[in-house]
Amino acid sequence: MIRFEHVTKSYPDGTTAVDDLSFEVAEGELVTLVGPSGCGKTTTMKMVNRLIEPTEGRIFLGDDDISSLDPVALRRRIGYVIQQVGLFPHKTVLENTATVPHLLGWPRRKARERAAELLDLVGLDPAVHGERYPDQLSGGQRQRVGVARALAADPPVLLMDEPFGAVDPVVREHLQSEFLRLQEQVRKTILFVTHDIEEAVRLGDRIAVYGSGRIEQFDTPATVLGAPATPYVADFVGSDRGLKRLSVTLIESGDLEQPPVVRLGDGAREAAGRLADEGARWAVVLDGEGTLHGWVAADALGDGAVRDHARRMEAWLPVGSSLKQAFSAMLQHDAGWIAVLDGDHFLGVLTPGRLHSALRRSIGADLRDVERGEVPLDAVPGA
Numbered sequence: 001m002i003r004f005e006h007v008t009k010s011y012p013d014g015t016t017a018v019d020d021l022s023f024e025v026a027e028g029e030l031v032t033l034v035g036p037s038g039c040g041k042t043t044t045m046k047m048v049n050r051l052i053e054p055t056e057g058r059i060f061l062g063d064d065d066i067s068s069l070d071p072v073a074l075r076r077r078i079g080y081v082i083q084q085v086g087l088f089p090h091k092t093v094l095e096n097t098a099t100v101p102h103l104l105g106w107p108r109r110k111a112r113e114r115a116a117e118l119l120d121l122v123g124l125d126p127a128v129h130g131e132r133y134p135d136q137l138s139g140g141q142r143q144r145v146g147v148a149r150a151l152a153a154d155p156p157v158l159l160m161d162e163p164f165g166a167v168d169p170v171v172r173e174h175l176q177s178e179f180l181r182l183q184e185q186v187r188k189t190i191l192f193v194t195h196d197i198e199e200a201v202r203l204g205d206r207i208a209v210y211g212s213g214r215i216e217q218f219d220t221p222a223t224v225l226g227a228p229a230t231p232y233v234a235d236f237v238g239s240d241r242g243l244k245r246l247s248v249t250l251i252e253s254g255d256l257e258q259p260p261v262v263r264l265g266d267g268a269r270e271a272a273g274r275l276a277d278e279g280a281r282w283a284v285v286l287d288g289e290g291t292l293h294g295w296v297a298a299d300a301l302g303d304g305a306v307r308d309h310a311r312r313m314e315a316w317l318p319v320g321s322s323l324k325q326a327f328s329a330m331l332q333h334d335a336g337w338i339a340v341l342d343g344d345h346f347l348g349v350l351t352p353g354r355l356h357s358a359l360r361r362s363i364g365a366d367l368r369d370v371e372r373g374e375v376p377l378d379a380v381p382g383a
């Protein structure tokens, strides 16, 4: 969808901001550009909407070489979100959001309806926030308006330059989660600049790690963390990359342990007998359809049915959650294991031991991939 072919940008003073960059962002993919200050991230991004023209090389949007397109028309195909947001202070939030549809000549009513829809999508109530002015919003709310405005004309491509850089870490994490949910719905092709490796790892389908003017590694977050391509990348992602990996490794059903299971309607004494035979101190309690109800301690089973002794379970997660979420749920609930569900259906439990092997699994898989040379080296200039 976006393709860089041997793109270089040099300035007359001799600075080479980016040097022979070649990479591709697939349709619907979110690629984060991460690296220290001055390494060329913003330059890369601004070349896509022709705020900066390359010195050499070509950039394609779909099949079009962007140098052959009218820059104004090009920018209307591309949503742009920046840290300072750049909302018009004298226009309401709704009017701000409707800017691009308005420029595209949409009828006023349609533009405003679309703007209201977008505000709703980014978690702002158009009836409450739509008529306010930008200085009547919090920093996080202004960032949301920036995202809504960029999406208003439904552009296929979004460029985002440190869009959550100006808000505090808690709001930032919240905005990131919302943004991921939003991207699941809208599936735009996104280039996202950040200097924060945590943010890059959390949001990116793939990450481009920049050295000075060059991409040192272009790969999935799990591979960048598990198998950094160069000592520079290893240093940049940090010595705690094992921990960061927890957030990009997802729970698979093969990671789970199958604990003893009893059913709600089972007789309690009979269930206790079975658990004693298996040497089990507790069991997961399911209903007839395999839906998780809770758990029961073997020594709590007395008369009646299992349902009379079962306890509700708070500590559960959907399959596909990250190991970090699992670890954090274990700590939050002070639990030695976490139930994992597919919809309502119980799949098994994740224990600390299984969590550790899941982490090993994902690291091992990446190393094997790298050895097999499946990382496209042409995507990594200088590799």
Ligand SMILES: Nc1ncnc2c1ncn2[C@@H]1O[C@H](COP(=O)(O)OP(=O)(O)OP(=O)(O)O)[C@@H](O)[C@H]1O
Binding pocket: 011, 013, 015, 016, 017, 018, 035, 036, 037, 038, 039, 040, 041, 042, 043, 044, 195
């Ligand atoms: N007009 C210019 N003339 C000369 N050098 C420039 C010019 N504009 C940018 N540069 C240089 O190009 C390099 C890349 O800048 P760029 O803004 O792309 O970095 P960045 O990675 O986005 O940094 P930051 O995270 O600080 O925004 C820097 O060394 C910068 O000083």
